[in-house]
Amino acid sequence: MIYADFNGSAPICPEVKDYLIKRLEEGPFANPNAIHYLGAKTLMGMEKARKICGEILGADKTQVIFNSGATEGISTIFHSFLHPAQVKGRTKIIISGIEHSAIHNTANSYIERGFSVHILKTHPNGIVDIEELESLIAHEAQNIAMVAVMAANNETGIIQPFEEISTLCKKNNIKYFCDTTQYFGKIEFNFSESSLDYAVLSGHKIGALPGTGIMLAKDPNSIIPLIIGGGQENNLRGGTQNYIGNETLAVALTAFSEKKEKLETINSKRVEFENKIKELHPEVVIIGQNSARLAGTTYIAYPGIHGQAVQIELESQNIFVTTSSACSDNAPVTSRVLKSLGVSDEVGRAVVRITLSCCSPLENYDKILDALDRSYNRLKKIQGY
Amino acid sequence: MIYADFNGSAPICPEVKDYLIKRLEEGPFANPNAIHYLGAKTLMGMEKARKICGEILGADKTQVIFNSGATEGISTIFHSFLHPAQVKGRTKIIISGIEHSAIHNTANSYIERGFSVHILKTHPNGIVDIEELESLIAHEAQNIAMVAVMAANNETGIIQPFEEISTLCKKNNIKYFCDTTQYFGKIEFNFSESSLDYAVLSGHKIGALPGTGIMLAKDPNSIIPLIIGGGQENNLRGGTQNYIGNETLAVALTAFSEKKEKLETINSKRVEFENKIKELHPEVVIIGQNSARLAGTTYIAYPGIHGQAVQIELESQNIFVTTSSACSDNAPVTSRVLKSLGVSDEVGRAVVRITLSCCSPLENYDKILDALDRSYNRLKKIQGY
Numbered sequence: 001m002i003y004a005d006f007n008g009s010a011p012i013c014p015e016v017k018d019y020l021i022k023r024l025e026e027g028p029f030a031n032p033n034a035i036h037y038l039g040a041k042t043l044m045g046m047e048k049a050r051k052i053c054g055e056i057l058g059a060d061k062t063q064v065i066f067n068s069g070a071t072e073g074i075s076t077i078f079h080s081f082l083h084p085a086q087v088k089g090r091t092k093i094i095i096s097g098i099e100h101s102a103i104h105n106t107a108n109s110y111i112e113r114g115f116s117v118h119i120l121k122t123h124p125n126g127i128v129d130i131e132e133l134e135s136l137i138a139h140e141a142q143n144i145a146m147v148a149v150m151a152a153n154n155e156t157g158i159i160q161p162f163e164e165i166s167t168l169c170k171k172n173n174i175k176y177f178c179d180t181t182q183y184f185g186k187i188e189f190n191f192s193e194s195s196l197d198y199a200v201l202s203g204h205k206i207g208a209l210p211g212t213g214i215m216l217a218k219d220p221n222s223i224i225p226l227i228i229g230g231g232q233e234n235n236l237r238g239g240t241q242n243y244i245g246n247e248t249l250a251v252a253l254t255a256f257s258e259k260k261e262k263l264e265t266i267n268s269k270r271v272e273f274e275n276k277i278k279e280l281h282p283e284v285v286i287i288g289q290n291s292a293r294l295a296g297t298t299y300i301a302y303p304g305i306h307g308q309a310v311q312i313e314l315e316s317q318n319i320f321v322t323t324s325s326a327c328s329d330n331a332p333v334t335s336r337v338l339k340s341l342g343v344s345d346e347v348g349r350a351v352v353r354i355t356l357s358c359c360s361p362l363e364n365y366d367k368i369l370d371a372l373d374r375s376y377n378r379l380k381k382i383q384g385y
Numbered sequence: 386m387i388y389a390d391f392n393g394s395a396p397i398c399p400e401v402k403d404y405l406i407k408r409l410e411e412g413p414f415a416n417p418n419a420i421h422y423l424g425a426k427t428l429m430g431m432e433k434a435r436k437i438c439g440e441i442l443g444a445d446k447t448q449v450i451f452n453s454g455a456t457e458g459i460s461t462i463f464h465s466f467l468h469p470a471q472v473k474g475r476t477k478i479i480i481s482g483i484e485h486s487a488i489h490n491t492a493n494s495y496i497e498r499g500f501s502v503h504i505l506k507t508h509p510n511g512i513v514d515i516e517e518l519e520s521l522i523a524h525e526a527q528n529i530a531m532v533a534v535m536a537a538n539n540e541t542g543i544i545q546p547f548e549e550i551s552t553l554c555k556k557n558n559i560k561y562f563c564d565t566t567q568y569f570g571k572i573e574f575n576f577s578e579s580s581l582d583y584a585v586l587s588g589h590k591i592g593a594l595p596g597t598g599i600m601l602a603k604d605p606n607s608i609i610p611l612i613i614g615g616g617q618e619n620n621l622r623g624g625t626q627n628y629i630g631n632e633t634l635a636v637a638l639t640a641f642s643e644k645k646e647k648l649e650t651i652n653s654k655r656v657e658f659e660n661k662i663k664e665l666h667p668e669v670v671i672i673g674q675n676s677a678r679l680a681g682t683t684y685i686a687y688p689g690i691h692g693q694a695v696q697i698e699l700e701s702q703n704i705f706v707t708t709s710s711a712c713s714d715n716a717p718v719t720s721r722v723l724k725s726l727g728v729s730d731e732v733g734r735a736v737v738r739i740t741l742s743c744c745s746p747l748e749n750y751d752k753i754l755d756a757l758d759r760s761y762n763r764l765k766k767i768q769g770y
Contacts, residue, residue: 008424009416009625017409024402031394031589036696036705038388068453068596071614071624085497101615102623109613112470204416204625211453211596211627226611228494229456230486238487239456240394240589242596245630311421320421 002319002364006205007154007182007297007355013207015255016248020209023244032243033232046243049250056253057201058190059216065223065236066246069213070181071102073200076215076226076237078106081146081175082115083224090145094136096120096128096160097340098153103179104336107148115145122340126158126288130165137172146175151183155324155337155353157297158288159187166195181205185256186294186357187263191216203245207359208252212245255359262358267295270356273365274298280373285347287338296356300372301347305379310352313375319368321354387704387749391590392539392567392682392740398592400640401633405594408629417628418617431628434635441638442586443575444601450608450621451631454598455566456487458585461600461611461622463491466531466560467500468609475530479521481505481513481545482725483538488564489721492533500530507725511543511673515550522557531560536568540709540722540738542682543673544572551580566590570641571679571742572648576601588630592744593637597630640744647743652680655741658750659683665758670732672723681741685757686732690764695737698760704753706739 003011012020030038032046047061054061067073080086082093093107097119107117118136121129128149137144147169152159162178169176180199183189185206191199197219203212217223220236229238274286277300287299301307307323314321324335334348354372356364388396397405415423417431432446439446452458465471467478478492482504492502503521506514513534522529532554537544547563554561565584568574570591576584582604588597602608605621614623659671662685672684686692692708699706709720719733739757741749 003415003423005415005419005421005423008419009414011412011414012409012629020409021406024397024405027396029394029396030388030390030705034390034393034705034707035693036390036700036707038705039390039393039707068457068612068627069624072453072612074614075612075623102613105615105623106613109610202625209594209596209627209629210625211594211630225494227453227457227460228487228491229459230490238460238490239454240587240595242453242594244397244594245596308420315421320415320419320423322419322421322424 002367004319004321004354004356004368006357007353008322009204010207010357013252013255013359016207016251019251032241042243046241046246049247052250053214053253056257057216058192062220063216063218065215065233066241067213067215067237068211070200070202073213073215074102074179075106077177077198079226080222080224082110087145090143091115092118092144093146094118094120094144095148097122098337099148099150100154100179103148124342125291126156126341127291128160130161141172141174144174146177148177150179152294153337154182155335156288156299157294159292163195188260203249206252206256208248209245212242212249214249259358263295265362266356266358269362269365270296270298273369276369277372281376298354299351301350302376303346303350305350305383307349307351309379310375313379314371317371319371321352323352387752389704389706389739389741389753391742392738393707394589395592395742398637398640398744401592401636404636417626427628431626431631434632437635438599438638441642442601443577447605448601448603450600450618451626452598452600452622453596455585455587458598458600459487459564460491462562462583464611465607465609467495472530475528476500477503477529478531479503479505479529480533482507483722484533484535485539485564488533509727510676511541511726512676513545515546526557526559529559531562533562535564537679538722539567540720541673541684542679544677548580573645588634591637591641593633594630597627597634599634644743648680650747651741651743654747654750655681655683658754661754662757666761683739684736686735687761688731688735690735690768692734692736694764695760698764699756702756704756706737708737
């Protein structure tokens with residue numbers, strides 16, 4: 001079996017699996033806030049995990065806030081930025097057209113609270129139009145409540161100029177949030193070296209347990225908690241902590257940090273794979289082919305051959321890919337992200353997303369190449385090319 | 386080792402442990418929203434879990450919304466009830482003085498949004514004063530935005546007249562939320578037979594993985610999502626679902642439903658234990674001794690002997706109890722809950738909370754009795770009785 005849907009979700013990584021089996025056998029299991037020894041031991045394990053996560057992500061442990069995943073992080077940061085006490089009459093939310101639906105839907109949920117949502121254009125190369133943002137800031141900086149442009153797109157893998165946007169927003173005293181969900185575990189990143197003030201991470205994207213996550217905040221006191229509880233996570237995120245899940249985040253991040261030099265090899269192999277498939281099928285379109293992308297993301301279309309047909313063909317050869325994002329509507333239409341890039345419906349309906357990670361065996365690309373070639377040839381015949 | 390902090394957190398139950406070890410070996414691991422077979426299989430497993438949870442809790446599967454735990458459920462229900470579109474100018478939030486700090490702090494967080502919080506009195510028997518609520522409703526029903534009174538208190542285990550409060554609120558068209566966090570797994574409950582419209586559950590309180598939970602809603606469309614994502618959980622709770630965690634909820638609830646007849650035995654054994662310790666130490670106070678309580682909860686004080694000293698003594702005998710709730714401030718003062726009951730500081734500083742579950746061996750009560758007797762005798766000497 002070849003799993004090629006790492007942008008959708010990473011399987012539990014072997015290190016996490018081994019850790020969990022041992023962890024379940026040994027315990028302890030207790031409320032990490034309890035005053036007894038079992039509670040204290042549970043807390044110590046979780047705090048050790050927080051320290052490890054911080055070290056790998058380039059953050060102080062006080063900047064690591066455990067939560068249930070990136071979507072919760074996103075909702076929390078919008079809640080913090082747009083809180084009546086913070087927003088001071090500003091009403092415009094600026095997001096890009098290629099944001100994940102979590103950002104899109106969260107921004108839109110504030111319309112009934114009196115905000116408006118402006119969608120930034122995207123260049124055909126898949127990169128958000130910074131000049132449009134600059135122009136908006138020049139004209140109405142005082143009314144911009146926040147800007148959200150992601151670090152790397154989940155469908156295309158195209159990396160956005162987030163450091164530039166961050167600097168631009170800082171210069172103009174505008175709150176900026178960068179959705180880093182697809183970035184972590186797929187590229188080198190150091191929070192303290194980045195100009196970003198916030199970042200979000202989902203455990204299920206990096207091989208940890210699902211339902212786990214981290215929100216990073218340079219100034220944790222700027223967070224207004226969305227889930228309010230009994231003072232956990234320094235009063236920033238209520239609810240008895242998911243201590244086992246949080247430990248798996250440390251294990252998965254450690255495993256990543258030990259394998260991350262493989263990212264470059266995966267990246268070269270991915271470029272080679274894309275070139276080869278284009279040699280075999282010159283009609284093929286690689287979305288964002290000339291843009292900087294995450295190491296293992298290929299978003300590929302054979303115009304006229306339906307993406308879902310290709311996905312099913314590949315599945316019959318035991319290769320698991322998706323058409324667009326897991327969260328997108330499964331309806332066979334061009335995704336919102338691709339529409340933002342000005343991609344035609346002929347291409348938009350034809351895409352499949354092939355995403356590997358630094359844990360994937362390199363030969364997977366050879367096997368996918370063969371299978372994709374066979375699938376295209378077979379489907380071309382059926383569709384009467 | 387005797388674990389006697391089930392109200393704080395239940396250890397992962399053996400059935401969940403066995404399930405997880407097998408589950409981790411076998412997979413599948415995928416985004417349950419992905420269109421490929423692995424995604425569909427993951428989704429099927431999770432939906433089977435939802436159905437099982439619904440059946441055991443007495444809810445239709447469409448009424449079962451998976452989340453990260455009861456605290457998230459509480460924040461979501463406050464968010465739904467107090468949303469500008471729902472609240473229609475009403476400004477008063479009524480909660481009881483014995484609510485968990487998650488309710489307390491969440492209610493208070495709405496003060497800066499223009500709401501006021503009224504705290505209902507509690508009778509010395511630990512039961513919330515319904516007459517005060519009736520009087521408030523008689524005088525200003527039109528201004529009450531919501532009422533929150535819990536099902537059973539986490540410290541005392543005292544069961545509240547929530548069906549009566551629910552009926553009273555319904556009659557007056559007032560939104561009522563009952564925090565059921567401590568109720569599930571400790572007493573029989575059927576959502577469809579209850580008049581409650583909402584309920585919340587934490588996985589870590591019933592032996593499932595921490596970081597898991599369920600929100601039940603009779604009318605799911607009345608929920609306004611707090612965490613907004615890509616349409617998961619019928620657009621009611623965003624974020625890639627914690628499919629493994631959600632499966633453990635079904636396993637833990639199944640284990641509970643097979644053991645729940647043991648609750649009655651635990652209850653009788655608990656009463657016997659309380660009577661025996663009072664025979665040995667007539668000075669002892671059992672909080673809410675004559676009130677209906679959860680089967681395995683004893684909140685006991687030897688006036689003048691510090692609770693934390695007793696807890697440490699018991700811990701030295703490998704018995705793990707707490708003083709008040711895990712979430713309470715560890716400061717050695719009378720808890721807010723006990724102050725609501727009018728408990729004196731002499732008693733309030735002396736309490737320890739001993740909480741067992743239907744999974745606990747019955748002889749644990751005999752062992753705790755011996756250890757507690759020894760501890761009291763020893764501490765009495767030290768403290769110069």
